[in-house]
Amino acid sequence: MNKDPSRAVEQVARLSYGRLVAQLARRTGSLADAEDALGDALARALEAWPVSGVPDNPRAWLATVAWRRLTDQARHRALPDTYQMELIRMAEERGSTAECTSDPRLGLMFVCAHPSIDPALRAPLMLQTVLGLDARRMASVFLIPPGTLGQRLTRAKAKIEAANIPFAPPEGRDFEGRMRDVLNAVYAAYAVGYNGIPAGDTKSVGMAQEAIWLASLIAAEYPPESEAHALFALMLFAEARRPARTDKASGALVPLEEQDTELWDAACLADAERALAHAVRNPSLGRYQLEASIQAVHAARRRTGKTDWQELALLYTGLVRIAPTIGARTGHAAALAKTDGPEAALEALDAIEADKVASYQPWWATRAHVLAELGRTEDAMATFDRAIGLCDDPAARIYLAGRKSALLHS
Amino acid sequence: MQYIIMNYTPPSDDADADSIRAAADGELWGAYTRALLEAGVMVGGEALHPPHTATTIRVKDGQREVQDGPYAETKEQFGGFYVIDVPDLDTALEWAARNPAAASGAVEVRPVVMRA
Numbered sequence: 040m041n042k043d044p045s046r047a048v049e050q051v052a053r054l055s056y057g058r059l060v061a062q063l064a065r066r067t068g069s070l071a072d073a074e075d076a077l078g079d080a081l082a083r084a085l086e087a088w089p090v091s092g093v094p095d096n097p098r099a100w101l102a103t104v105a106w107r108r109l110t111d112q113a114r115h116r117a118l119p120d121t122y123q124m125e126l127i128r129m130a131e132e133r134g135s136t137a138e139c140t141s142d143p144r145l146g147l148m149f150v151c152a153h154p155s156i157d158p159a160l161r162a163p164l165m166l167q168t169v170l171g172l173d174a175r176r177m178a179s180v181f182l183i184p185p186g187t188l189g190q191r192l193t194r195a196k197a198k199i200e201a202a203n204i205p206f207a208p209p210e211g212r213d214f215e216g217r218m219r220d221v222l223n224a225v226y227a228a229y230a231v232g233y234n235g236i237p238a239g240d241t242k243s244v245g246m247a248q249e250a251i252w253l254a255s256l257i258a259a260e261y262p263p264e265s266e267a268h269a270l271f272a273l274m275l276f277a278e279a280r281r282p283a284r285t286d287k288a289s290g291a292l293v294p295l296e297e298q299d300t301e302l303w304d305a306a307c308l309a310d311a312e313r314a315l316a317h318a319v320r321n322p323s324l325g326r327y328q329l330e331a332s333i334q335a336v337h338a339a340r341r342r343t344g345k346t347d348w349q350e351l352a353l354l355y356t357g358l359v360r361i362a363p364t365i366g367a368r369t370g371h372a373a374a375l376a377k378t379d380g381p382e383a384a385l386e387a388l389d390a391i392e393a394d395k396v397a398s399y400q401p402w403w404a405t406r407a408h409v410l411a412e413l414g415r416t417e418d419a420m421a422t423f424d425r426a427i428g429l430c431d432d433p434a435a436r437i438y439l440a441g442r443k444s445a446l447l448h449s
Numbered sequence: 450m451q452y453i454i455m456n457y458t459p460p461s462d463d464a465d466a467d468s469i470r471a472a473a474d475g476e477l478w479g480a481y482t483r484a485l486l487e488a489g490v491m492v493g494g495e496a497l498h499p500p501h502t503a504t505t506i507r508v509k510d511g512q513r514e515v516q517d518g519p520y521a522e523t524k525e526q527f528g529g530f531y532v533i534d535v536p537d538l539d540t541a542l543e544w545a546a547r548n549p550a551a552a553s554g555a556v557e558v559r560p561v562v563m564r565a
Contacts (some may be wrong), residue, residue: 155538202560203450205537213539 044088051097057169061143065206070196080104081245146206152220161224180231268318269327275311276334278306291437300341326362348377370404381412400429452541453560456550457525477549494531525554
């Protein structure tokens with residue numbers, strides 16, 4: 040542990056926030072109270088540690104201070120179970136830091152992704168309660184006004200407390216569905232940090248890394264859960280390519296198949312491949328396993344020098360079958376453009392319901408490329424315009440504008 | 450921890466079909482109620498007459514406004530409720546999923562405010 044007090048506070052907050060919130064909330068049933076108490080303890084640490092030095096076990100120190108605050112509150116409210124809390128506090132003070140067998144942060148994630156919580160709130164709720172990110176920081180990434188996001192999160196926590204959503208991971212037949220909800224929320228947290236956000240935006244880069252951290256926690260806790268490992272792999276593959284995503288000179292987005300593989304993060308790719316190898320040991324052919332396999336095919340270009348489009352088309356066919364999202368169907372069409380030609384790709388694109396793609400930028404961009412290949416220049420120009428108009432990432436806008444003007448001068 | 454389970458069932462427009470269905474439905478509801486009782490989680494509950502028997506009242510500026518019909522006109526009708534005592538929301542949702550209305554209409558689950 041770092042001996043510089045303020046760095047030490049930051050470090051213990053980073054590593055222990057979710058664990059402490061989970062422990063405190065599990066006993067009181069209130070996430071909001073747990074967060075308040077922990078926030079208070081962290082503020083006290085910032086005052087006390089520079090004077091008294093960093094304690095030997097900073098996390099136990101924070102747990103004790105936060106716990107004392109919670110029990111003070113409880114005494115004011117004269118809750119009937121104050122006695123029980125007192126016993127726990129005494130145990131805590133005696134230095135008993137024995138952890139329960141499973142990481143309490145996992146239980147917290149299952150609470151945040153509970154089916155009774157609005158799906159749109161699950162990712163920010165998880166980032167806030169497990170990692171301590173504040174609503175202000177997340178608001179711009181989730182495209183919700185800060186005040187509104189703060190209010191919704193407060194309301195969600197009030198519901199968790201009032202409705203008594205259990206803090207333990209579910210058992211039995213519910214487990215699989217609930218795990219899928221957790222993974223989807225983690226992926227949503229990652230996606231907002233990766234897509235739709237300017238490539239150089241450090242705020243959202245941070246968010247993507249926080250999401251990867253959450254996935255690694257789940258994978259570590261549930262070794263046989265192949266979808267968790269696959270999701271972890273999927274995010275690491277995408278993360279490894281971040282340095283190659285934008286052209287330094289023009290600021291334009293560089294599409295995956297044109298990226299300089301030398302710029303990819305080799306260590307990160309190796310981690311991704313290891314995680315995927317672990318996932319396929321227990322083949323479930325779940326959504327994330329297919330998506331990670333697609334990423335692995337793209338990553339293989341670093342060794343082989345070419346992209347195996349046949350394999351990609353096959354994987355996308357499988358993905359569309361089990362998770363027919365517009366993203367998967369658009370990806371499938373892009374692969375078909377390489378294997379079966381632009382006519383087949385156009386047919387696949389146009390098979391997607393028009394109202395679903397009206398504002399989905401990748402569909403318009405893919406369609407514009409396909410039309411250009413078919414020699415339908417005029418249609419392609421109009422479609423590029425539509426795609427450019429839908430961009431929220433300046434890098435993508437620069438790239439598409441470049442493709443459009445190349446078409447104009449060809 | 451107590452939860453109220455509110456049953457919302459689709460309306461029936463055919464009176465004959467209604468009486469046939471009522472008999473079959475009666476068995477379903479009876480079985481569900483017995484299951485709640487035997488599990489020892491039932492606190493209370495009532496079945497209600499259909500929404501057309503409802504009267505809604507508001508007092509505005511000291512004046513009573515009485516209206517024929519239920520407060521909210523919805524396709525599914527609020528037909529009755531149970532109050533159960535279970536440890537947490539997951540358990541309450543398990544019971545709600547077994548409610549006959551869950552398959553034909555909808556079931557709303559809400560925590561009951563407990564007083565110490």
